[in-house]
Amino acid sequence: MTLPDDPNAPAPSGPSLSARAMAARPAPYLDDLNPAQREAVEALDGPVLMLAGAGTGKTKALTTRIAHLLHTGTCRTNEILAVTFTNKAAREMKERVARNLGQSVEGMPWLGTFHAICVKLLRRHAELVGLKSNFTILDTDDQIRLLKQLIIAENIDDKRWPARMLAGIIDNWKNRAWTPDKVPAAEAGAFNNRGTELYEAYQRRLRELNAVDFGDLLLHVVHIFQTRPDVLEQYQNWFRYILVDEYQDTNVAQYLWLRLLAAKHKNICCVGDDDQSIYGWRGAEVGNILRFEKDFPGAKVIRLEQNYRSTPHILAAAAGVIRGNQDRLGKELWTEATEGEKVRLIGHWDGEEEARWVGDEIEAMAQGTRGMAPMGLDSMAILVRASHQMRAFEDRFLTIGLPYRVIGGPRFYERMEIRDAMAYFRLAVSPEDDLAFERIVNTPRRGLGDKAVQTIRKKDSESAVSMVERARRCCEEKLLSGRGLKELTRLVNAIDLWHYLVRNAGEKIEVSKQQAAILELETEVEQLSTEVDLFTAPDYAEELTEKERESEILKLQVQIEQCQSRIELLQRFVSILNGDHILLAEMILDESGYTGFWQNDKTPEAPGRLENLKELVKALEQFENLQGFLEHVSLIMDNQTEEAGEKVTIMTLHAAKGLEYPAVFLPGWEDGLFPSQRSMDESGLKGLEEERRLAYVGITRAEELCTISFAANRRVYGQWQSQLPSRFIDELPEEHVEVLTPPGLYGGGYGAAGGMSSRLEERAARADAYNSPGWRRMQSHGAARQTQSPSEARNLVIDATAISTFTKGDRVFHQKFGYGTVMGIEGDKLDIEFDKAGAKKVVARFIKPADRADDDVPF
DNA sequence: CAGCATACACTTTTT
DNA sequence: GTGTATGCTG
Numbered sequence: 001m002t003l004p005d006d007p008n009a010p011a012p013s014g015p016s017l018s019a020r021a022m023a024a025r026p027a028p029y030l031d032d033l034n035p036a037q038r039e040a041v042e043a044l045d046g047p048v049l050m051l052a053g054a055g056t057g058k059t060k061a062l063t064t065r066i067a068h069l070l071h072t073g074t075c076r077t078n079e080i081l082a083v084t085f086t087n088k089a090a091r092e093m094k095e096r097v098a099r100n101l102g103q104s105v106e107g108m109p110w111l112g113t114f115h116a117i118c119v120k121l122l123r124r125h126a127e128l129v130g131l132k133s134n135f136t137i138l139d140t141d142d143q144i145r146l147l148k149q150l151i152i153a154e155n156i157d158d159k160r161w162p163a164r165m166l167a168g169i170i171d172n173w174k175n176r177a178w179t180p181d182k183v184p185a186a187e188a189g190a191f192n193n194r195g196t197e198l199y200e201a202y203q204r205r206l207r208e209l210n211a212v213d214f215g216d217l218l219l220h221v222v223h224i225f226q227t228r229p230d231v232l233e234q235y236q237n238w239f240r241y242i243l244v245d246e247y248q249d250t251n252v253a254q255y256l257w258l259r260l261l262a263a264k265h266k267n268i269c270c271v272g273d274d275d276q277s278i279y280g281w282r283g284a285e286v287g288n289i290l291r292f293e294k295d296f297p298g299a300k301v302i303r304l305e306q307n308y309r310s311t312p313h314i315l316a317a318a319a320g321v322i323r324g325n326q327d328r329l330g331k332e333l334w335t336e337a338t339e340g341e342k343v344r345l346i347g348h349w350d351g352e353e354e355a356r357w358v359g360d361e362i363e364a365m366a367q368g369t370r371g372m373a374p375m376g377l378d379s380m381a382i383l384v385r386a387s388h389q390m391r392a393f394e395d396r397f398l399t400i401g402l403p404y405r406v407i408g409g410p411r412f413y414e415r416m417e418i419r420d421a422m423a424y425f426r427l428a429v430s431p432e433d434d435l436a437f438e439r440i441v442n443t444p445r446r447g448l449g450d451k452a453v454q455t456i457r458k459k460d461s462e463s464a465v466s467m468v469e470r471a472r473r474c475c476e477e478k479l480l481s482g483r484g485l486k487e488l489t490r491l492v493n494a495i496d497l498w499h500y501l502v503r504n505a506g507e508k509i510e511v512s513k514q515q516a517a518i519l520e521l522e523t524e525v526e527q528l529s530t531e532v533d534l535f536t537a538p539d540y541a542e543e544l545t546e547k548e549r550e551s552e553i554l555k556l557q558v559q560i561e562q563c564q565s566r567i568e569l570l571q572r573f574v575s576i577l578n579g580d581h582i583l584l585a586e587m588i589l590d591e592s593g594y595t596g597f598w599q600n601d602k603t604p605e606a607p608g609r610l611e612n613l614k615e616l617v618k619a620l621e622q623f624e625n626l627q628g629f630l631e632h633v634s635l636i637m638d639n640q641t642e643e644a645g646e647k648v649t650i651m652t653l654h655a656a657k658g659l660e661y662p663a664v665f666l667p668g669w670e671d672g673l674f675p676s677q678r679s680m681d682e683s684g685l686k687g688l689e690e691e692r693r694l695a696y697v698g699i700t701r702a703e704e705l706c707t708i709s710f711a712a713n714r715r716v717y718g719q720w721q722s723q724l725p726s727r728f729i730d731e732l733p734e735e736h737v738e739v740l741t742p743p744g745l746y747g748g749g750y751g752a753a754g755g756m757s758s759r760l761e762e763r764a765a766r767a768d769a770y771n772s773p774g775w776r777r778m779q780s781h782g783a784a785r786q787t788q789s790p791s792e793a794r795n796l797v798i799d800a801t802a803i804s805t806f807t808k809g810d811r812v813f814h815q816k817f818g819y820g821t822v823m824g825i826e827g828d829k830l831d832i833e834f835d836k837a838g839a840k841k842v843v844a845r846f847i848k849p850a851d852r853a854d855d856d857v858p859f
Numbered sequence: 860c861a862g863c864a865t866a867c868a869c870t871t872t873t874t
Numbered sequence: 875g876t877g878t879a880t881g882c883t884g
Contacts, residue, residue: 086873115874139874159880214874249873282872386870391875408872442860449860484860635874654871676870694871717869718875 027071029064029100037061040269040302041068044241047262047296048269049289053333054276054318054700055309055660062243062271063093066108067100069241081239081261082111085246087636089658090116093245110239114254116635118217121224125231129220134627136211136426137634141419142435143167143213150201156194166191170199174215175283177222177253179203208464209434218253225260236264247272247292251283259295266296274329275322276697278654280683280690290329307333309660311340313736314706318699320733325689333700343699343706343732346740347725350713351389351668355396358382358665358709362402362648365663365705377403379662381649383698385674389667390650397648407651413633417598417609418616422633424588428498429627432466441471444597446487455479456488468495491592498588501576502626511577518570521563528560581625585617653698664702669695669710670723695728708732 030038040050040061052058066082069075084090090112097108110117119137126133138146147170148163169190173183180200188196206212212220225232242262244250247270250258262268270292277286293299307315315333322328348354368374382393390406397404412418420443423436431437441456442448459470459479474480475489504510534540535553544552576584589595598609623629649661668674675691683690699706710725 084873089873113874137874140872217874246873278871279873281870388869388876445861447860451860652871654873657873673870678870690871715875 027068029067029071033057033061033064034306036302036304036306037064040304041065043269043300043302044069044072044074045267047266047292047299049247049292049296049299049301050269050271050304051273051301051329051331052271052304053273053307053331054697055307056304056333057306057308058271058273058304059092059096059245061304062245062269063096063100065269066093066097066243070097070101075240077106077108078110079238079240080108080110080243081117081241082108082243083114083117083245083258084111085113085249087113087116089113089245113635114257115214115217118221118257119631119635121221121235122212122217125221125224125228128224128228128231130207131212131220132210134210134430136209136430136433136630137217138206138211138213138435139414139634140167140214141414142211145435145438146205146209147198147202150198150205154194154198154201156192161192161194166195166198169195170202171215172283173199174213174219175251175253177219177256179219179223209432211435215253218257222253222256222260225257232260233264235261240265240267242268244268244270244272248274248277248286248289249279249284250288251285252288255285255288262296268296273331274327275325275331275693276657278657278690278694278697280686281679286327290327303331305331305333307335309703310335310700311337311704313340313342314699314702314704316736317343317706317732318696320736321692321699321728321731322696324731325692327689341705342736342738343708344738344740345729345732346707346709348709348711351392351711351715352396354667354709354711355392358393358667358707359396359400359402361665361707363400375663377646377648380665381651381656381659381661381663381701382665382667383651383653383656383701385653385668385676385694387652389673393650393667403645403647405647405649407649408655412612412615415609415612417612420594421589421613421616422630424498424592424594425585425626425630427468427495428502428584428588429630431468431495431499434467437467437471440592440594441488441491444593446491446593447483448488452480452484452488468492494591498584501573501584505577505579505581505625507577511574514570514574514577518567518574521567521570525560525563525567528556528563532556532560579625581623581629582617582620584626585620589613589617653694656701657697660701660703662703663705664698664707666695666698666706666708667710668714669708669726669729670714671726672721672723673714674726675728692728692731695726 030041033041034057037057037060040048041064044065050058050061052061066080069080070077082093084093094108094111097111112120122129122131122135123133126135144163144167147166148158151158151161151163151166173187178184180196180203183196183199190196191198206216225235239261242258242265244258249272258268258270270289272289274286274289277284277289280286293301310318312335315335319332346357348357362377362380365372365375365380366377382390384390384393387408394404394406396402413422420440423433423439426433426436427440438453441453456467456471456474459474461470471488472492475485475492478485480488532553535549535556541549572583572587576587595610595613598606598613601609619633620626620629623632671677674695675688679687679691681687699708708729710723710729712723714721714723
């Protein structure tokens with residue numbers, strides 16, 4: 001038997017003449033497209049690179065292209081491989097294809113995320129990489145636990161060499177499609193020279209556990225394709241048309257995967273925007289998109305540049321920023337729209353002030369200001385660089401009662417209680433899931449701590465049996481004592497029972513066994529009842545006193561009750577065996593004591609966690625059984641709980657990609673925060689360019705109004721730091737920017753300036769926020785801008801304010817290190833001997849002359 | 860073994 | 875400043 005989506009099915013006949021002839025049928029959807037989109041839709045054969053800028057209708061082009069493939073009869077739904085990165089994108093695409101065709105198409109079996117498609121492929125060919133087809137998919141948490149075990153087993157100090165780090169290194173290698181033997185020598189020094197060795201051990205352990213991690217999904221499939229040309233060929237033949245969304249985000253493994261699959265027909269259409277590549281740190285290679293024409297000679301490159309989202313000012317501002325990047329394929333967005341406000345720029349004293357202003361502004365906009373129509377809260381979003389920036393806004397919005405929603409944060413399936421519950425389910429499905437067992441042995445507390453786990457782990461450690469099995473043996477041989485022994489026995493028995501129920505679901509024989517047992521019990525109840533009746537009869541057992549009779553009756557009634565509760569239990573078993581997996585899930589959570597554990601928990605989170613557990617059980621309804629649920633859940637990790645209601649959205653810039661809002665706030669544009677210092681330190685110019693793309697993504701999310709802001713002072717990890725406006729602010733073309741005057745500059749108090757006169761406050765504000773290079777450039781733009789590149793201008797400004805100001809022997813002040821003396825100057829860095837902190841090399845921007853140090857201290 | 864105290868580290872996060 | 879991870883004591 002072959003499935004409709006099965007590449008092993010008889011090969012489809014090529015596009016028949018009659019099918020092609022259908023192309024003549026009217027295709028009304030084409031009329032909606034602009035010329036570039038239309039070209040991208042109609043160029044069905046051969047490699048196509050669709051460079052689709054922000055808001056240019058890329059999804060429309062992509063989905064219409066699929067519709068066109070189907071409508072013209074060029075191929076069938078199951079011969080199209082369409083890959084996305086997120087489940088959300090995949091879902092959207094499915095919906096829109098159906099809509100384009102005017103009716104629901106039978107599902108596209110090969111439309112999905114890279115990972116989902118790889119799972120499907122890997123389940124078919126698991127044996128080729130030493131796995132069984134029912135392998136489990138570990139998430140990051142499991143991955144780290146496992147690595148930690150390995151690190152400890154190798155006697156490596158997991159303090160100095162944390163599992164997180166190793167996980168990162170291995171992920172990185174997997175992203176580049178390196179199996180342990182392919183890790184280049186140059187990289188092998190990683191992780192204290194033990195990197196590759198541990199990588200190998202990790203892969204071995206995964207195989208033993210019949211498990212894979214996210215990276216493996218691609219790596220294994222690529223490996224199969226590379227080593228089994230026969231398998232590859234099947235799929236090459238099958239997938240006659242390939243479409244890829246967000247191509248700029250592909251990593252090497254994904255790139256190889258695509259190139260292998262497309263090698264035969266070369267009908268590959270990649271859609272992307274090199275200017276929106278913001279996942280380099282996760283292994284994405286912008287190079288993939290930059291190299292497309294070389295990889296696929298004769299590729300047609302189509303640029304989608306007409307923007308339907310933003311006003312001209314917003315587009316021009318975004319263009320001004322992104323222009324600073326080298327290595328671009330080049331693209332300039334344009335729009336037919338003419339009206340619109342300039343991008344607004346405003347500086348604030350500190351982060352709290354910024355949040356206060358944004359809150360006020362949002363309230364004003366919701367009311368309708370300056371002749372603008374009132375704007376719903378749903379139309380507004382605050383996009384931050386790092387999630388810790390969200391806090392200031394949440395605090396402020398809570399105090400003024402402004403409804404908001406945060407996108408991101410811990411996702412549903414990453415929450416502790418959900419992962420615990422899932423571990424229980426996993427054990428029920430496969431008791432040999434050691435990771436799951438170790439997660440829940442002592443959750444809830446059962447008196448089975450580290451020592452008990454060690455005992456279990458050591459038991460028969462040379463034989464390859466699961467932890468549950470070892471635990472069973474420990475119980476039998478009484479290697480534990482007291483409460484631990486009792487509880488462990490209980491747990492092991494419970495797992496056995498759950499597994500029995502899972503394994504035998506749908507088995508008629510087991511159902512009838514249970515039913516027979518029920519019958520037996522019912523007979524017993526009947527017998528006991530008659531006995532009770534006998535005792536009630538006045539002439540029965542006359543030798544007994546009234547009291548004794550009553551106690552006999554009571555005893556019998558207790559027995560009856562026991563039987564009846566047993567019957568109830570067995571009836572539940574019958575329901576479960578008949579396929580009620582919801583009941584099973586409830587039973588597992590109940591019987592394990594897990595639900596009770598949270599019910600007894602007094603912490604404020606407990607009710608929410610119980611709520612989440614309920615939601616988890618509810619999510620089960622959509623699946624046939626527990627196995628099916630577990631299989632999907634590991635890949636579908638999105639936040640589905642989209643609360644309704646008019647709310648302002650707060651999220652990171654990364655999370656905002658692909659979204660759009662009429663009004664967008666971009667706070668925290670300060671050097672070090674955005675662009676992020678770490679990004680620049682770790683990846684240099686490449687990092688800076690990615691940050692710049694992030695800025696570009698941020699600005700282009702706005703439809704009508706974009707407001708950029710920065711603060712002069714910010715508390716970072718509890719420490720006050722003075723900040724400089726982001727270099728990206730220098731790159732905003734002034735003619736498209738309106739500089740707003742911050743409140744408080746004129747006679748306004750800068751918040752709680754404890755004892756400081758307002759004149760001093762103003763001086764402090766000027767000294768910090770409005771004397772900085774970026775700000776000064778904003779004020780005096782013009783001539784300098786046209787004659788110098790932004791970076792040149794920047795250097796000059798730094799020279800002027802920083803380097804030239806200091807000479808050897810100067811007394812200086814640093815926010816963190818305190819007072820010191822300049823010992824030497826090296827480029828933009830100063831060697832300073834600090835009075836308290838010792839000798840340090842510090843970037844000049846962070847140094848103030850000692851006599852002006854007081855200006856720095858806000859309070 | 861469990862609760863509490865101290866230490867520490869800390870971007871971004873599609874699967 | 876805050877949350878997590880480990881270490882010590884009852």
